[in-house]
Amino acid sequence: MAELSIISLKVQTSITKAGKLWIPKYFLGCDEDKCISCGQCVQTCPRGVLKLDRIGTRIVSTISDPDNCIGCTACMNACKNQCIICAAKRL
């Protein structure tokens, strides 16, 4: 399994049983109904994955660059309303 380092922002990869390089990717989701636009997740993300954006009449956290996510879960921990989920995708 991959190991993450928030400090170095490096993602350790693994080799699959078939001998292929595996680069972990992460599933991200934000519950826009619960978002209060505080921006804590955006400020906390070390990779610029999230941004505040207008959805209809509200401004909420949106995922602007999902491929840049390293799965550190800092955004999840920063959100007091528990709007964000981040989980590793399966192979």
Ligand code: SF4
């Ligand atoms: S888990 Fe959250 S804070 Fe970490 S890189 Fe991904 S979007 Fe950014």
Ligand code: SF4
């Ligand atoms: S920390 Fe939570 S409530 Fe604040 S903007 Fe991000 S998702 Fe919305």
